[in-house]
Amino acid sequence: MSSTPSSDVAAFRAALASSKNIIVLAGAGLSAGSGIKTFRGAGGFWHQHDIQAVASTEGFNEHPSLVWQFYYERREECVLLEAKPNRAHHALASLSDPLVIARVAPSLEAVNSPPLLITQNIDSLSQRALGDFPEEVRKAAEERILEMHGSILTTRCTSCQHIHRSSPSNPSPLAAALAKRDGSDIPLAELPRCGGDGWAGSNRYGRCGGLLRPNVIWFGEVPEHMGEIARKLNWCDMLLVVGTSSLVHPAAGFAANVKKRGGKVAVFNLERSRGDEDADFLFLGPCEETLPQVLG
Numbered sequence: 001m002s003s004t005p006s007s008d009v010a011a012f013r014a015a016l017a018s019s020k021n022i023i024v025l026a027g028a029g030l031s032a033g034s035g036i037k038t039f040r041g042a043g044g045f046w047h048q049h050d051i052q053a054v055a056s057t058e059g060f061n062e063h064p065s066l067v068w069q070f071y072y073e074r075r076e077e078c079v080l081l082e083a084k085p086n087r088a089h090h091a092l093a094s095l096s097d098p099l100v101i102a103r104v105a106p107s108l109e110a111v112n113s114p115p116l117l118i119t120q121n122i123d124s125l126s127q128r129a130l131g132d133f134p135e136e137v138r139k140a141a142e143e144r145i146l147e148m149h150g151s152i153l154t155t156r157c158t159s160c161q162h163i164h165r166s167s168p169s170n171p172s173p174l175a176a177a178l179a180k181r182d183g184s185d186i187p188l189a190e191l192p193r194c195g196g197d198g199w200a201g202s203n204r205y206g207r208c209g210g211l212l213r214p215n216v217i218w219f220g221e222v223p224e225h226m227g228e229i230a231r232k233l234n235w236c237d238m239l240l241v242v243g244t245s246s247l248v249h250p251a252a253g254f255a256a257n258v259k260k261r262g263g264k265v266a267v268f269n270l271e272r273s274r275g276d277e278d279a280d281f282l283f284l285g286p287c288e289e290t291l292p293q294v295l296g
């Protein structure tokens with residue numbers, strides 16, 4: 001790849017305006033401006049926790065209490081401590097407004113509107129940034145947000161696979177259990193259990209009682225929505241890569257995939273990141289500043 005990436009805003013806007021299928025890929029940097037720690041940045045999660053122990057199926061089978069405490073801390077950050085969507089989330093959310101689309105992306109094909117947002121984040125802040133949009137715009141836009149690594153707002157039963165949605169307002173059963181403890185091991189029996197209907201074969205017998213796990217994708221597990229993501233990337237002619245170190249696969253391979261098919265890539269990151277030398281556009285700095293500026 002010969003040329004170095006451009007940071008010419010007008011050139012980027014012209015490229016965006018002629019794009020038919022725009023996709024956004026987001027990582028932890030998108031939510032850094034909301035006070036949520038990243039993974040590899042200063043004070044990041046992976047500096048304080050062993051990835052294998054807290055973000056793998058094996059880790060959960062060995063130490064379910066430790067993993068639950070790690071995700072309770074994540075839940076605290078995102079939900080209980082009221083993290084709010086920042087200007088980067090709102091700039092991306094504005095791409096769901098038909099008036100904004102008409103102005104910045106008039107060539108966007110209706111089937112690709114609003115632009116798809118593929119997020120590696122589990123914090124639900126991109127959805128919350130849609131808060132003040134009219135119902136139908138918000139609904140349409142929510143369907144265009146793919147949480148490929150799951151969500152901190154949901155738990156999954158390890159036996160019946162039932163998904164439980166604990167809304168931010170009422171604390172999850174875990175909160176009660178964790179609140180009691182000083183970080184020491186929580187007995188397996190006290191960890192969150194499935195209240196879903198239990199089924200043995202064809203007859204039903206009350207509560208499933210299976211051990212719940214955070215409904216997030218751990219290392220070694222297949223990310224969510226991979227079929228839809230692969231299909232949509234095939235036709236993507238402009239990929240915005242926002243706040244990700246591009247070190248975790250399969251997300252880390254999306255940009256090269258789009259480039260290979262003749263699409264363009266624009267990277268928004270606080271600093272240089274893996275593979276950004278192959279991008280067409282590179283906007284360095286806090287994305288809560290660069291995105292509103294470039295999309296504004």
Ligand SMILES: CC(C)NC(=O)[C@H](Cc1c[nH]c2ccccc12)NC(=O)[C@H](CCCC/N=C(/NCCC(=O)O)S[C@H]1O[C@H](COP(=O)(O)OP(=O)(O)OC[C@H]2O[C@@H](n3cnc4c(N)ncnc43)[C@H](O)[C@@H]2O)[C@@H](O)[C@H]1O)NC(=O)OCc1ccccc1
Nearest residue numbers: 027028029032038039040219220243244245248249270287
């Ligand atoms: C470590 C890495 C080498 N390992 C992997 O990639 C593994 C193994 C692997 C698979 N393929 C490979 C190929 C090569 C090598 C390894 C592999 N991948 C997997 O296991 C994946 C599953 C991985 C998912 C793991 N779960 C997460 N999260 C959920 C839980 C949780 O959140 O706890 S990953 C987690 O870490 C990743 C962290 O990356 P970032 O979000 O980028 O955060 P990071 O801190 O690293 O960087 C932040 C960036 O933001 C920038 N920034 C900071 N502030 C700002 C700011 N203000 N503005 C702008 N930018 C900013 C910084 O400069 C920095 O660049 C995210 O994906 C995040 O979700 N599963 C899978 O491959 O299954 C098979 C498969 C695949 C496809 C189809 C079929 C089968």
Ligand SMILES: [Zn+2]
Nearest residue numbers: 157160194208
């Ligand atoms: Zn169950």
